Amino acid sequence: MLKFKPKLRVLFLAAKSRYIWLGLLISVFFIILITTMSNRGLVDYTSHAHISSIPQKSFHNVDAEALFAKLLTPPAASINPSVKILCYILLSRSKVRTAMLIKETWGSHCDKLLFFGGYEYPELPVTFINATEGYENLWGKAKAALLYLLKNPYFKEYQYFLKADDDTFVIVENLREFIHNSSLSLDKPVWFGFKLKHKRMQQGYMSGGAGYVFNYAALTRVGTFLSKSSQQVYNAIGDCNVDSEYGVEDLELGKCFLHAGVKSINTTDENGGERFLPLSYDVLLNGAISSFHWIWGQAWNRVRTGERCCSVNLISMHEISPNQLKLLYHLLYKLKINR
Numbered sequence: 001m002l003k004f005k006p007k008l009r010v011l012f013l014a015a016k017s018r019y020i021w022l023g024l025l026i027s028v029f030f031i032i033l034i035t036t037m038s039n040r041g042l043v044d045y046t047s048h049a050h051i052s053s054i055p056q057k058s059f060h061n062v063d064a065e066a067l068f069a070k071l072l073t074p075p076a077a078s079i080n081p082s083v084k085i086l087c088y089i090l091l092s093r094s095k096v097r098t099a100m101l102i103k104e105t106w107g108s109h110c111d112k113l114l115f116f117g118g119y120e121y122p123e124l125p126v127t128f129i130n131a132t133e134g135y136e137n138l139w140g141k142a143k144a145a146l147l148y149l150l151k152n153p154y155f156k157e158y159q160y161f162l163k164a165d166d167d168t169f170v171i172v173e174n175l176r177e178f179i180h181n182s183s184l185s186l187d188k189p190v191w192f193g194f195k196l197k198h199k200r201m202q203q204g205y206m207s208g209g210a211g212y213v214f215n216y217a218a219l220t221r222v223g224t225f226l227s228k229s230s231q232q233v234y235n236a237i238g239d240c241n242v243d244s245e246y247g248v249e250d251l252e253l254g255k256c257f258l259h260a261g262v263k264s265i266n267t268t269d270e271n272g273g274e275r276f277l278p279l280s281y282d283v284l285l286n287g288a289i290s291s292f293h294w295i296w297g298q299a300w301n302r303v304r305t306g307e308r309c310c311s312v313n314l315i316s317m318h319e320i321s322p323n324q325l326k327l328l329y330h331l332l333y334k335l336k337i338n339r
């Protein structure tokens with residue numbers, strides 16, 4: 001017994017120090033991991049591309065740096081951009097119940113959902129905006145929302161921003177896939193949605209009702225305008241309406257995006273079907289549109305009704321009542337069909 005004791009002690013110490021080294025190694029790994037993750041901010045996955053191209057070596061001659069780089073490479077799923085989408089809704093006082101419904105339904109499919117409104121709502125977390133109420137003053141609210149998104153560095157973590165109305169229904173999965181399929185660069189400012197014509201805007205603008213989407217680059221571009229005075233902006237670029245709250249939100253944003261060099265992209269599918277609908281699906285499908293309807297004169301693309309109106313990869317619909325919203329969500333996400 002006594003003879004073995006020193007040997008056991010040595011063994012015990014050796015084992016203990018092994019654990020210490022292992023512990024240290026694991027701590028260093030996690031510190032590096034955490035630092036890298038918190039520094040990522042606006043993620044540009046393409047910058048990791050070179051890491052995965054490191055040639056395979058047999059284990060004993062892999063250098064430590066390459067090994068760490070490999071361990072830190074995001075999994076394949078995040079290289080194929082699983083983009084982070086922030087959805088926000090400009091809320092009027094009467095629409096709190098609808099907002100709650102959005103939160104329980106499609107809104108929960110966004111990575112982040114924000115409501116901007118001019119009141120306190122006990123039932124709902126709403127970001128307060130001190131702007132005049134009313135449709136014709138929506139620009140004031142929209143502008144304040146943009147500035148809020150821009151000022152808070154936390155939102156840098158989102159690559160795309162979707163603005164929807166309280167009567168818009170969005171199929172967030174299809175939006176994600178569209179963004180993925182379009183392989184857009186995060187550095188180029190873009191926006192997209194249902195495109196409308198305007199005599200003074202060559203590139204058109206996006207319908208607010210159908211919901212529009214822009215990337216972080218577009219937000220920062222327009223932000224540098226919105227924080228200037230109107231005179232400065234006017235001198236530089238024209239009619240981005242920075243001072244007044246007055247104006248229809250989508251049209252005014254179109255002017256600012258145009259002057260900020262934010263490009264629009266095509267959202268119709270290969271069969272010419274629209275992915276963003278400025279009217280209800282029902283109306284377009286049934287072709288029940290009066291010949292005096294604004295859409296005939298203002299849509300950028302030729303309006304089609306009937307089965308060919310809309311893409312099977314539909315992203316949004318407008319003019320959805322709260323009851324329809326609930327029904328649609330149920331049909332799309334809950335109902336089971338044995339085919």
Ligand SMILES: *[C@@H]1O[C@H](CO)[C@@H](O)[C@H](O)[C@H]1NC(C)=O
Pocket residue numbers: 130
């Ligand atoms: C909203 O803005 C107006 C005008 O700038 C100001 O008089 C009012 O006190 C503000 N209200 C709140 C709640 O901040």
Ligand SMILES: *[C@@H]1O[C@H](CO)[C@@H](O)[C@H](O)[C@H]1NC(C)=O
Pocket residue numbers: 174177178181313
């Ligand atoms: C994305 O591309 C795939 C392959 O071409 C296609 O099957 C799918 O429908 C596309 N999705 C969307 C939302 O356009």
Ligand SMILES: *[C@@H]1O[C@H](CO)[C@@H](O)[C@H](O)[C@H]1NC(C)=O
Pocket residue numbers: 266267268269270271272
């Ligand atoms: C929009 O994209 C679709 C699908 O890629 C294409 O078929 C269509 O021609 C494009 N439309 C325009 C105006 O570029």
